[in-house]
Amino acid sequence: MLYQAYQTYADMMQPACSLADIAATLLAGYPRGDHSEPLRTVRAACEVLALARLTHYRPPFAIHSVKIRGEHVPVVEEIVTRTPFCTLLRFRREGAPQQPRVLLVAPMSGHFATLLRGTVETMIRDHDVYITDWHNPRDVSLIHGRFGFDEFVQHLITFLHALGGNTHVVAVCQPTVAALAAVALMAEDGDPAQPPSLTLMAGPIDARVNPTKVNELAMSRPIEWFESTLIGYVPFRFAGAMRRVYPGFVQLIAFMSMNRERHEQALRDLYALRARGEHDQADAIQAFYTEYFATMDLTAEFYLETVSLVFQRFVLAQGLLDVGGRRVSTHAIRRTTLLTVEGERDDICAIGQTMAAQDLCASLRPYMRMHHIQTGVGHYGVFNGKRWESQVYPLLRETIHMSE
Template identity: 40%
Template sequence: MLYQLHEMHRAMMSPLAAFTDVGSKLFSHPASPLAYTPMARQLAAGYELVHRLGKKYEKPEWQLPFTEINGRSVAVNEETVHQLPFCNLVYFKRDVAEKIRRADPKILVVAPMSGHHATLLRDTVRALLPNHEVYVTDWIDARMVPAVNGSFHLNDYVRYVQEFVRFLGPDLHVMSVCQPTVPVLAAISLMASEKDPCLPRSMVMMGGPIDPRRSPTQVNRLATTKPFDWFEEKLIHTVPANYPGAGRRVYPGFLQHAGFISMNPDRHVKAHYDFYLDLLRGDDEDAEAHRRFYNEYNAVLDMSADFYLDTIRMVFQEFALPNGTWEVDGKLVKPADIKSVALFTIEGELDDISGEGQTRAAHDLCKGIPAKRKKHYTAPECGHYGIFSGRRWRTTICPQIAEFVRQA
């Protein structure tokens, strides 16, 4: 019922969003006479702020048409090279000679399925493109997946990762950001136990809850202070009839988005007020930066209820991976079986989603990897998003990953 009420509210807001969008343009566009009337800038700013608060945010485009290699601009074509019901494997094909493609490391970026689209990693991909062949898991909004395609559990996520790794072959490096560090470690552990010839050369794990018992955050505390039944009763809803996935049980994106906002409400209120002031001052650069960030931040997707509930129970309540109790298809997940895959873990000192030490726990679990093939880096004064986007990511973290994968 809550999902239906949300859809009704959004339908009611659509006329207001459209009206304020037109109003902001009437009072700001150089060709409009109204743009030169008294109070025009204030009216345009107010209209745009209301428009952005009430509009529907669709999945953003990747918008990575070019990269720069050795000082030369190179075209990049986005291609879907493998499709599964809940995920597309996207390849960012650079217009370079085949010998350059073979020379640069092939890296699979496993994007999180945690409410946002994979395009949240745009800055991650942009920084990797000059020196890597980049593939990304582009997870599909669960409300857009017809119910006939069946359910999707956490163990299915593990199988998807394994299928993509085998599809791309053994000369591969796997990079997981946030939530997927857990299923990626499970996938590679199972492949190592089976002596799979397609094992990747390295795995880079960034800001993920390998062991959430270490430095617990607000996210971890919510999962441990609420009983499992609470999550199913309060957060799981059914996709309404106007979507292809009608009838599918999901954790709706709008609830996840509300959770994101509630973690730092003051920061978001200030950001929108600053945006209004930027519009009044004519500070177009800062205003556009706000638009870009919230176009991404406000675009959310629904998660399969089975996947979400599995994650709550197995990752955050039972700690199945660090406790050694996780089974996939009857096979125990044993990270200690990994011996040939190099490991690089990255954390942010100020990460308020995956606390310090949670990702580094992979080193203790992967006892079979020689110490010389392990590396850890804690980014000083860096929050969660800062480890995969922004200046510190581009200038400090990404170069370390490039060096690590080449050594591996």
């Protein structure tokens, strides 16, 4: 009933939010509207109301060009291959010189891959970038079967094979565990497509280290509680009808509750800035929440297996992870340079959790293992924002180019 109750509420709110959105758009285009304080106030109220809804479709990446060597180069999205659960998407730069190929592994944690738009915009300056564009399970029919942790790992291996050898991997947040497992399996097989470098950013390789509120919640209940309380069925009106999912709106509520006052203040700031006519700052806040409120579900099996394997049993960190019936041995990794990155103020994945990969990959020579703690940033600041661009990205770029 969880999903059905939410959908009923969303359907009831839809007309009011849509009208508010239309009104805000009309007022934004009204020639004299910006010179009238009452009209600015009405526009501000309409925008805040329009944001009070969740969307369930991926926003566009809207990356149309990139500046390379002083010239603007057109960027075209190109589908390389796809499965029912994911599209391997390339940001092809027309006429750009050949540069290192990178598979950017986006998280499947309640948001779409467009959450990494800023990461992509930065990386395509110097790299041929591909991304895992995960599909919303509520739009995936039951005839396509299950999608759990093993299937996630296999998707990464399949995509690396599709791209051929010499493809670097950058995994952000939750998929760092699956990415490390995929590379370890490929290394054990002597797979020629194993990546020359692997960058793990703000991910729970060992969630026992410096537990956060996220980790404490996972440990506070048995896995049966998560299944009985948080799993719902996709309503009949959608393509994935009756698929068991962990709804994206539940994940969003959980994340927002961790920093409730900050989010409330941001929406108050949006209203005040818009009412005063300070549109640049207001536009930035609005753009963030438009993206943040675009949610996707997770299949029940993927969510429950991730909670169990990563946040309750810590099997990768203990050398006990099995994928497809095979034990994962991170010690098999010998040819892939490893970079781990953490944020000093990360309250989702604390310092030390990602760095744990350094000890797990003990077969790598010391000069092939690097770690960086970015001061002054939280979780999202590791892969988005000014410090990402000025401090984290140059290190990542150097690691990739050094490993070519």
